[in-house]
Amino acid sequence: MKQFVVEILAKHVKLKKQEIESLIEIPPNPELGDYSFPCFILAKKHKKNPVEISKEIAEKIKPNKEISEIKAVGSYINFFVNKKILAENVVKEILNKKRNYGKQKQNKKIMVEFSQANTHKAFHVGHIRGTTLGESISRILEFSGNKVIRANYQGDTGMHVAKWLWNYLKNHKKEKIKPDESWMASIYVDAVKRLADDKTGKLQEEVEEINRRLEEGKDRKLNQLWKKTRDFSLKSFQTIYKELGTKFGKYYFESQVENRAKQLSLELLKKKIALKSDGAVIVNLEKYGLGVWVLLRKDGTVLYSAKDLALVEKKFQDYRLDECIYVIADSQTLHLNQLLKTLDLMKFKNSKKCKHVSFSLVRLPSGKMSSRTGENILYSDFVSEMKEYARSEIKQRAELEKKELENRALKISTAAIKYSFLKQDTNKIIVFDKQEALNFEGDTGPYLQYSYARASSILRKSKKKLQVKVADLTNSEIELIKKLSQFPEIVIKAREQLSPALIANHSFELAQKFSEFYHQTKVIGSELEQFRLALVQAFRIVIKQSLFLLGIEVMEEM
Numbered sequence: 310m311k312q313f314v315v316e317i318l319a320k321h322v323k324l325k326k327q328e329i330e331s332l333i334e335i336p337p338n339p340e341l342g343d344y345s346f347p348c349f350i351l352a353k354k355h356k357k358n359p360v361e362i363s364k365e366i367a368e369k370i371k372p373n374k375e376i377s378e379i380k381a382v383g384s385y386i387n388f389f390v391n392k393k394i395l396a397e398n399v400v401k402e403i404l405n406k407k408r409n410y411g412k413q414k415q416n417k418k419i420m421v422e423f424s425q426a427n428t429h430k431a432f433h434v435g436h437i438r439g440t441t442l443g444e445s446i447s448r449i450l451e452f453s454g455n456k457v458i459r460a461n462y463q464g465d466t467g468m469h470v471a472k473w474l475w476n477y478l479k480n481h482k483k484e485k486i487k488p489d490e491s492w493m494a495s496i497y498v499d500a501v502k503r504l505a506d507d508k509t510g511k512l513q514e515e516v517e518e519i520n521r522r523l524e525e526g527k528d529r530k531l532n533q534l535w536k537k538t539r540d541f542s543l544k545s546f547q548t549i550y551k552e553l554g555t556k557f558g559k560y561y562f563e564s565q566v567e568n569r570a571k572q573l574s575l576e577l578l579k580k581k582i583a584l585k586s587d588g589a590v591i592v593n594l595e596k597y598g599l600g601v602w603v604l605l606r607k608d609g610t611v612l613y614s615a616k617d618l619a620l621v622e623k624k625f626q627d628y629r630l631d632e633c634i635y636v637i638a639d640s641q642t643l644h645l646n647q648l649l650k651t652l653d654l655m656k657f658k659n660s661k662k663c664k665h666v667s668f669s670l671v672r673l674p675s676g677k678m679s680s681r682t683g684e685n686i687l688y689s690d691f692v693s694e695m696k697e698y699a700r701s702e703i704k705q706r707a708e709l710e711k712k713e714l715e716n717r718a719l720k721i722s723t724a725a726i727k728y729s730f731l732k733q734d735t736n737k738i739i740v741f742d743k744q745e746a747l748n749f750e751g752d753t754g755p756y757l758q759y760s761y762a763r764a765s766s767i768l769r770k771s772k773k774k775l776q777v778k779v780a781d782l783t784n785s786e787i788e789l790i791k792k793l794s795q796f797p798e799i800v801i802k803a804r805e806q807l808s809p810a811l812i813a814n815h816s817f818e819l820a821q822k823f824s825e826f827y828h829q830t831k832v833i834g835s836e837l838e839q840f841r842l843a844l845v846q847a848f849r850i851v852i853k854q855s856l857f858l859l860g861i862e863v864m865e866e867m
Contacts, residue, residue: 310343310344310390310394311330311344313375315329315333317376318346321366321369321370332346335795339788339791341387342378342387342388342389343389343390343791344388344390346385346386346388347359348360359384360381360384362384363382363383363384363385363386366381366386367380370386374394375390376388376389376390376391377389377390392782395790395791395794396779396782396787399847400777400840400843404846409854410851411800411851412452413454413797413804414453415454416454417455418456418628418631418632419456419458419630419631419632420457420460420559420624420630420632421450421459421460422460422634422635422636422637423440423442423443423444423446423447423635424443425439425461425462425464425637426461426546427463427464427470428463428538429470429473429493429496430493430494431490431493431494431498432490432688433686434673434686434688434691434741435671436688437553437688437726438739439637439638440550441553441727441730441731441860442636442666442730442809443555443636444554444555445727445859445860446666446809447459448857448858448860449800449807449812452800453801459555459556460559460561460624461557462561462563463543463561466567467563467613468520469497470523471516472500472516473493473500473538474519474523474531474535474538475512475515475519476499476500478534480499480503481496486538487541488541490687490688491689493542504516517608519531521608523535524610552719552723553723553727554860555860563616565623567611567616567619570615570618570619571611574605574615574618577592577651577655578590582654582655583604586601588608589604589605590605590615591603592604594651600643602647614644614647617644618655621652621663630662632662632664633659633662634665634666635663635666637667637668638668638670639736642667645665649663664807666807667736669736669739670738671730671738671739671741672739673740674740674742692726695725695726696722697718698722698743698744698747699719699722699747699755700714700718702721702749703718703867707867720758720864721754721758722747724758724861725746725755726741727754727859727861728861729745729753731810731859732752732813733810734808734810735808749867754861756817757852757856757861758862758863759867760823761852761856761864762865762867763827764845764852765849765866766866767832767833767845768842770833771833774839775842775843775846776839777843778840781837783830785825785829786830786844788825788826789822789826789848790844793848796819796851796854796855800812800858812859815855816856816859819851819852832845
């Protein structure tokens with residue numbers, strides 16, 4: 310229906326259709342109309358007051374079968390759509406099995422790099438936010454018609470690995486190595502504490518020697534230990550990714566780009582983009598307000614800054630990308646800006662195709678989490694606690710076999726976690742509240758799942774055929790239909806802004822409108838049962854698609 314408004318306005322204002330569409334608003338009060346066009350932008354061209362312009366244009370536009378009324382209200386032209394035609398068009402479009410309602414055709418090749426959990430360290434609650442955000446962005450981009458490559462760049466070499474290997478060899482050698490997230494993380498945390506307690510600096514020298522030997526690759530026993538523990542660490546991550554519904558199309562590792570990183574650093578030194586400072590190779594970005602970026606330590610070992618340069622090069626060699634999106638915590642914003650500025654200085658032709666989607670911390674009531682100090686909650690412990698709470702909530706509502714109880718508890722738990730993270734602006738620090746997130750009422754993932762299950766229950770109870778034709782509409786039906794009609798535009802905005810929060814917030818508003826409809830309007834046994842069943846099915850389709858874009862699974866029964 311918005312397109313009808315655009316077509317009408319295009320005949321009366323000298324603006325491109327795309328510009329008109331971007332200016333159209335939805336009035337805050339339904340009594341003011343369904344769509345509104347602000348005339349401020351026309352004031353300069355027409356050399357008139359926008360109030361006068363809105364009156365003149367409104368008088369020229371004649372109502373038709375789609376647009377029943379046009380009013381000038383102040384500086385705005387307000388449009389009232391024919392609700393019957395709106396209802397039939399929207400429901401028919403959603404129920405059309407040949408078309409995927411809201412799907413776009415952008416047709417780009419985009420790499421989304423996210424998660425980036427380092428081996429030999431904990432996968433904690435903070436990692437879930439980045440993984441959930443990256444997966445949702447990937448789904449939104451795919452739904453918009455793009456080819457998406459999900460990439461995971463994991464630190465499997467570097468100082469953190471050297472600390473783990475040093476501590477295991479020096480203090481834990483008798484312990485059996487096991488693919489257990491908690492045990493792997495404990496060795497690293499213990500290493501950090503031991504190094505912090507050493508005032509002589511000798512232990513750090515031992516770690517640096519391990520790091521140098523590991524980078525050289527000549528110590529056979531050290532290499533074997535590194536490979537074994539690396540593989541065990543990656544195996545524990547795969548279990549987590551499966552539970553979170555994420556599967557990567559490409560894995561990159563720091564060990565793959567180490568040699569090229571050193572070579573690139575020396576090339577930049579030769580081209581005088583980089584310089585030597587106290588034996589280290591650096592890029593001085595101070596005049597750009599970005600400080601100093603160190604590529605090589607004074608002992609010649611490679612830092613992750615140089616590895617990131619090599620990684621960008623490799624990404625565009627492996628794939629002819631239209632865009633390369635980094636979903637990385639906002640603590641790395643300076644690093645990403647240093648990377649992009651250095652790429653510009655190198656005259657790297659694809660630097661403008663790289664984008665950073667940052668996200669802030671996740672805190673618990675006890676405070677910040679960190680895999681470096683151990684002040685964190687491991688993913689496995691966190692999800693286990695969430696599932697236990699979900700089980701208790703489910704048991705209050707239904708008696709289920711153990712397997713089905715576990716299945717629902719996991720789906721509800723992950724929905725609660727993902728939705729809590731995705732509904733927020735990415736730059737907002739999240740203080741995660743378990744009880745609030747798992748509430749079956751209110752702005753939560755389980756509430757949206759319950760809304761879908763309720764719609765499914767209504768459809769199971771009736772055997773009548775669906776019908777899109779309607780004679781009359783209640784206010785709750787109109788509000789639900791209008792909210793359904795907004796879904797394609799919400800998807801476009803979410804894609805443009807790389808913001809799953811727009812999908813999440815629209816999903817909650819849609820579920821609220823469905824709840825109002827459900828409580829105010831009789832479906833089964835009413836004279837309009839066939840249309841109302843079609844409307845319920847339309848809601849069910851859109852809420853399911855919305856939740857899919859957020860990485861949340863639905864259930865036919867809760």
